[in-house]
Amino acid sequence: MIKALNLSFKNRIAFNYIISSAVFICIVFIFIFQVVKYSVNNHINEEIYDELTKHLDDVSTDDNDTYLIQVDQWRAREHNSISVNPVFVQFYDVNGDEIDKSPNLKGKNLTLLDEANNDKFVNSSLNSIPIRQIQTPILNNNKVVGFLIVAMSMEDFEIVLILKNILYITFPLILLLLFLIARFFAGRSIKPVQTIIETSNQITRDNLKTRIPLPQNKDELYILSENINSLLNRIENAIDREKQFTADASHELRTPLAVIKGTMEVLIRKPRNEEEYKEKIRFCVKEVDRLNKMIDQLLLLARFENQKQNVKLESIYLNALILDNLARFSEKSELKKLKVKTYFTEDFYIQSDTYLVSIIISNLISNALKYSNDRGEVNLHLHKQQNEIIFTIEDHGVGISEQSLNKIFNSFYRSDVSNHPEIKGTGLGLSIVKRLSDLLNIKILVDSKLNQGTKFSVIFKD
Structure with missing residues (x-):
């Protein structure tokens, strides 16, 4: 994927940093969101359950399964105000008919669910307002004679939704900011690499004297620069040896050839006797032998030049x-x-x-x-x-x-x-x-x- 983007080395460093940071930040954000969500849910559930317990204490029944609700104590708890974390309470008989409800419900009713939802927290709505409710049966001699429903507004849960939106918005902004910061510091970190590139561009076969400046910090880039300089030293020495060897070989090979040529030219200038021809030919043969020996030795040097294999x-x-x-x-x-x-x-x-x-x-x-x-x-x-x-x-x-x-x-x-x-x-x-x-x-x-x-x-x- 990164290769397909064809990013520069600096941007690749920043990109890789952002990928790892994104994974870490995402994990942290999910953890924070889940903790807040769990805490708010738990807080609402605890408040609803506390209210349920209190209202169950306010209810009693007689032998005829008649409700005796302590209305004065109920209303004394200030459930009439809908503006401050309202709690909604409603009583139903076993047939599902309303017995009583808190005044803040006014003309609305809490939904009586089937018995499978008894003592369970259920999210619902009241007049388009999200609520959470719990219903519990009212027992008389282990017989269900009615139901008590307690509900509470989910307005406190809006903080979870707000937090979710904040995390969604801040996540890309944080990544963008981190990318710019990482790109800036990556650029500074690879500045010695740019120096290596610029210096390397100046080095040619005819200009092997230039060396890469060593960074102040003795890190990996310092070692890289030092190794490149050592390589340049070896290359320069090898090329110098090659130039010297070529010059010497050219001179040494030219000398016997010139001697052989000169001898042959002398022979053809005028007629010679047999002994003179033999003498000059023997001389040329010796020079050829010396030339062959020199070539063999040159080939031997070339063959085993650092050939450890x-x-x-x-x-x-x-x-x-x-x-x-x-x-x-x-x-x-x-x-x-x-x-x-x-x-x-x-x-x-x-x-x-x-x-x-x-x-x-x-x-x-x-x-x-x-x-x-x-x-x-x-x-x-x-x-x-x-x-x-x-x-x-x-x-x-x-x-x-x-x-x-x-x-x-x-x-x-x-x-x-x-x-x-x-x-x-x-x-x-x-x-x-x-x-x-x-x-x-x-x-x-x-x-x-x-x-x-x-x-x-x-x-x-x-």
């Missing part, structure tokens, strides 16, 4: 996984005549994704071998400390400067390239390690000194 948890025998990855680089370590030593204190098992953990370990081993000096040494340690399993890989190679340590996990960043042009790479390996470690809740620590070596620590939760 792709993680497949399983039990991993960590010792074997490290040794398997180490075996893949045996040719490289032999080429540089490196001494690779492993120190495993015991067998270790973890719950994680085998494929992703293998990529992390593979990249770290590759880096350690790549940046080690010829005939150097690489040490791999696997041990447990409290509730953590720690894998460390330490080389004694070129090391990383202190200024570069906080940049090594950035995509395409390569430390000290100019001094080591012989070391090839894409600058994506450690970025992949960091991204996958965050995805798997694995902590990565690095400690390095320039020209002394680097130590990476991979910390798994037991």
